[in-house]
Amino acid sequence: MRVLxxxxxxxxxxxxxxxxxxxxxxxxxxxxxxGVLSAPAKITNHxxxxxxxxxxxxSFEQNLSEATDIFHNxxxxxxxxxxxxxxxxxxxxxxxxxxxxxxxxxEAAQSKSLPDSVAATIHCRGEKLSIAMMQxxxxxxxxxxxxINPVEKLLAVGSYLxxxxxxxxxxxxxxxxxxxxxxxxxxxxxxxGNEKGELVLxxxxxxxxxxxxxAACLNAECCEIWTDVDGVYTCDPRLxxxxxxxxxxxxQEAMELSYFGAKVIHPRTIGPLVPLNIPCLIKNxxxxxxxxxxxxxxxxxxxxxxxxxxxxxxxAMFNVSGSGMQGMVGMAARVFSSMSKAGISVILITQSSxxxxxxxxxxxxxxxxxxxALESEFAHELLEGCLNPIDVIKDLSVVSVxxxxxxxxxxxxxxxxxxxxxxxxSIVAIxxxxxERSISAVVPLNKAIEAVKATHKRLFSNKKVVDMFxxxxxxxxxxxxxxxxxxxxxxxxxxxxIRVCALANSDKMLLNENGLDLDNWQQDLENxxxxxxxDVLLSFIKLHHVVNPVFVxxxxxxxxxxxxxxxxxxxxxxxxxxxxxxxxxxxxYQEMRENARQSQHKFLYETNVGAGLPVIExxxxxxxxxDEVEKFEGILSGSLSFIFGKLEEGLSLSEATxxxxxxxxxxxxxxxxxxxxxxxxxxxxxxREMGLALEFEDIEVEGVLPKGFSEGMNKEEFxxxxxxxxxxxxxxxxxxxxxxxxLRYVGSIVNGKCRVAIEAxxxxxxxxxxxxxxxxxxxxxxxxxxxxxxxxxxxxxxSVTAAGIFADILRTLHGGAQ
Numbered sequence: 001m002r003v004l005x006x007x008x009x010x011x012x013x014x015x016x017x018x019x020x021x022x023x024x025x026x027x028x029x030x031x032x033x034x035g036v037l038s039a040p041a042k043i044t045n046h047x048x049x050x051x052x053x054x055x056x057x058x059s060f061e062q063n064l065s066e067a068t069d070i071f072h073n074x075x076x077x078x079x080x081x082x083x084x085x086x087x088x089x090x091x092x093x094x095x096x097x098x099x100x101x102x103x104x105x106x107e108a109a110q111s112k113s114l115p116d117s118v119a120a121t122i123h124c125r126g127e128k129l130s131i132a133m134m135q136x137x138x139x140x141x142x143x144x145x146x147x148i149n150p151v152e153k154l155l156a157v158g159s160y161l162x163x164x165x166x167x168x169x170x171x172x173x174x175x176x177x178x179x180x181x182x183x184x185x186x187x188x189x190x191x192x193g194n195e196k197g198e199l200v201l202x203x204x205x206x207x208x209x210x211x212x213x214x215a216a217c218l219n220a221e222c223c224e225i226w227t228d229v230d231g232v233y234t235c236d237p238r239l240x241x242x243x244x245x246x247x248x249x250x251x252q253e254a255m256e257l258s259y260f261g262a263k264v265i266h267p268r269t270i271g272p273l274v275p276l277n278i279p280c281l282i283k284n285x286x287x288x289x290x291x292x293x294x295x296x297x298x299x300x301x302x303x304x305x306x307x308x309x310x311x312x313x314x315x316a317m318f319n320v321s322g323s324g325m326q327g328m329v330g331m332a333a334r335v336f337s338s339m340s341k342a343g344i345s346v347i348l349i350t351q352s353s354x355x356x357x358x359x360x361x362x363x364x365x366x367x368x369x370x371x372x373a374l375e376s377e378f379a380h381e382l383l384e385g386c387l388n389p390i391d392v393i394k395d396l397s398v399v400s401v402x403x404x405x406x407x408x409x410x411x412x413x414x415x416x417x418x419x420x421x422x423x424x425x426s427i428v429a430i431x432x433x434x435x436e437r438s439i440s441a442v443v444p445l446n447k448a449i450e451a452v453k454a455t456h457k458r459l460f461s462n463k464k465v466v467d468m469f470x471x472x473x474x475x476x477x478x479x480x481x482x483x484x485x486x487x488x489x490x491x492x493x494x495x496x497x498i499r500v501c502a503l504a505n506s507d508k509m510l511l512n513e514n515g516l517d518l519d520n521w522q523q524d525l526e527n528x529x530x531x532x533x534x535d536v537l538l539s540f541i542k543l544h545h546v547v548n549p550v551f552v553x554x555x556x557x558x559x560x561x562x563x564x565x566x567x568x569x570x571x572x573x574x575x576x577x578x579x580x581x582x583x584x585x586x587x588x589y590q591e592m593r594e595n596a597r598q599s600q601h602k603f604l605y606e607t608n609v610g611a612g613l614p615v616i617e618x619x620x621x622x623x624x625x626x627d628e629v630e631k632f633e634g635i636l637s638g639s640l641s642f643i644f645g646k647l648e649e650g651l652s653l654s655e656a657t658x659x660x661x662x663x664x665x666x667x668x669x670x671x672x673x674x675x676x677x678x679x680x681x682x683x684x685x686x687x688r689e690m691g692l693a694l695e696f697e698d699i700e701v702e703g704v705l706p707k708g709f710s711e712g713m714n715k716e717e718f719x720x721x722x723x724x725x726x727x728x729x730x731x732x733x734x735x736x737x738x739x740x741x742x743l744r745y746v747g748s749i750v751n752g753k754c755r756v757a758i759e760a761x762x763x764x765x766x767x768x769x770x771x772x773x774x775x776x777x778x779x780x781x782x783x784x785x786x787x788x789x790x791x792x793x794x795x796x797x798x799s800v801t802a803a804g805i806f807a808d809i810l811r812t813l814h815g816g817a818q
Contacts, residue, residue: 002033005035007228035184067098116161131187149187153187165202230291232282249294262308306409321358324387361429403437416439423453467515470502471532472557479799496813550574568603611800627782635775653722701755744770
């Protein structure tokens with residue numbers, strides 16, 4: 001005998017109902033089968049709502065009507081598939097049952113109450129009708145059916161709405177030997193009978209438990225739970241799409257997972273199966289060929305030390321503490337006795353080794369009742385001040401990691417807690433059982449899903465995911481997008497995925513939590529209707545519980561740079577070539593770094609200086625190793641490097657500037673380059689990296705242009721008057737040449753002073769040969785002297801800058817703040 005239980009989603013419509021029937025029939029042809037059925041999906045909710053609304057004096061007609069429609073749809077579908085199905089008889093039965101429910105509800109509306117004994121008979125009516133429809137289907141196909149009445153055969157002890165089955169007595173009543181071998185067996189789930197013969201319920205979603213009880217009574221070869229997923233997953237696949245479907249697990253693992261919130265199996269299901277060593281198989285009605293998850297008494301070493309991650313939401317934590325608890329015998333017993341007397345289930349317990357406090361969690365719905373019970377139990381101690389006022393923390397979730405293999409595996413707890421820390425999730429309490437089969441962390445409710453995602457990623461996935469939010473899609477941003485597309489396959493081989501979840505320009509943005517399609521991103525962004533709004537981005541990462549969001553700013557806007565401190569505080573990594581943030585006030589400079597440190601997120605800006613050259617990283621490594629920069633000199637502008645190289649070749653200043661503009665080296669208005677302000681910003685960034693607390697105003701700047709030159713002119717007018725400076729510049733060039741020197745536009749840091757100016761350098765100088773758009777940075781340090789550490793290469797261009805940004809984005813995958 002095999003027992004097969006089908007949940008509401010497996011019976012929701014005619015197609016699924018017949019699919020469930022087909023599975024029962026095929027099982028019966030191999031070995032006699034017993035089907036245990038829930039109510040069709042949504043029916044029990046409607047029946048409970050009818051009772052609740054009636055008592056509250058609200059209209060329940062819509063619920064009654066929708067329930068009727070569900071039953072009629074299934075019956076009509078069954079009859080359409082097999083006209084031997086007793087359609088009229090079933091419709092008449094539904095009418096009788098629902099009219100009776102309507103009558104009871106009307107009485108409840110009058111009295112404003114309904115006894116639990118009567119409510120129980122209403123709540124389970126869906127299961128009764130499921131059995132009637134399934135029996136009619138099989139009888140129409142010529143099968144004989146044995147319908148086990150659970151009220152008569154399953155003896156239960158407890159309340160009308162939640163009872164437990166006495167397996168020993170129920171086994172005698174069921175009497176497997178009395179059931180003909182040729183018969184298909186059916187039984188309604190969710191219900192049993194008490195010693196008075198009254199109908200009682202086995203708790204909400206108790207049909208799994210019903211099936212396990214019947215399997216035990218029949219000593220079945222297997223108890224199969226058919227549902228709408230392929231088996232038990234390492235976590236809820238709706239939260240984590242790459243959750244793994246487990247092939248097997250032990251009874252103990254299944255009980256721990258279900259206790260701590262796994263939805264696929266009812267917490268009490270395993271209990272009746274264990275004494276008889278009856279395996280339980282979780283299968284998908286929609287995928288009957290799938291393997292499912294096999295649960296038995298064996299501890300299976302299948303390579304997975306952890307079998308699952310769960311979140312039990314909506315709990316409240318109580319902290320009973322005070323000096324009066326130290327050395328006081330029986331305090332813990334009184335705490336938990338008071339909970340027992342109040343009928344409150346305690347979910348998790350933790351106690352400090354000093355005996356100063358006991359903390360425990362209960363369902364949030366029981367919080368007020370629990371507080372009242374504790375205050376009553378310890379009224380004297382609270383009055384005398386031996387105990388502190390009882391502390392209650394609400395809106396919590398218990399996130400648990402479960403697995404038999406954890407007992408022998410080292411480092412599971414460390415990886416669990418480090419995953420939470422990296423996701424910036426605070427831990428309220430921790431508990432671990434002596435079996436070492438589970439570790440639980442109590443976290444804020446609004447962080448529970450994020451905690452599950454982060455933990456699953458750390459324990460189960462080799463894939464590293466970056467969720468990129470890109471602001472600025474011009475030259476550099478556009479090149480970055482193309483590089484992300486080009487590198488997709490290469491990164492996939494290294495288990496790295498970069499999902500571009502947002503693209504934004506100054507006006508509008510595109511969002512998709514699973515990553516945007518980048519094939520037509522320009523057109524898609526042009527057609528977007530969502531205005532650009534940083535608050536929307538913040539809401540987005542919280543709504544979708546994004547684990548590794550990276551805010552990438554490829555603009556040069558101060559307004560975007562002003563968002564970095566907040567972005568870091570709210571859980572973003574920040575990657576940017578935009579120099580405005582690092583050259584804002586020193587107070588803001590420090591705020592960004594403090595927020596990065598506090599949130600354990602990275603602020604990366606390698607491309608602020610030297611574009612793709614590894615300047616910042618090398619400087620940071622030098623300083624971290626104990627070196628000290630004694631002097632710095634560098635050519636920090638690709639455009640000015642090009643211009644001064646052409647001056648050396650004999651071009652005039654105006655000719656060299658116009659050529660640089662034509663080749664795209666300069667900004668649209670070359671005065672932005674010739675002013676020296678951009679070089680000054682880069683120099684300030686380097687100075688601050690060296691520990692100098694300077695402001696932008698502290699940089700001494702000699703521009704290429706005299707002060708006030710071309711003031712009030714547009715860029716076209718400026719280019720027309722620029723030749724006026726050629727003669728003066730030619731004199732400086734010739735004077736330098738006479739000394740065997742060339743002119744270079746140099747940023748220097750000496751004795752804590754920063755200066756940007758035109759300098760004449762000789763052939764021995766490290767910057768002498770740097771021209772044609774190259775950048776060069778010479779660091780004279782305690783270790784690198786008299787020959788400096790020299791970094792040299794092309795430091796401008798969209799592709800080079802984008803590559804540097806790309807490298808920074810990949811660095812966010814490694815832990816720790818920066």
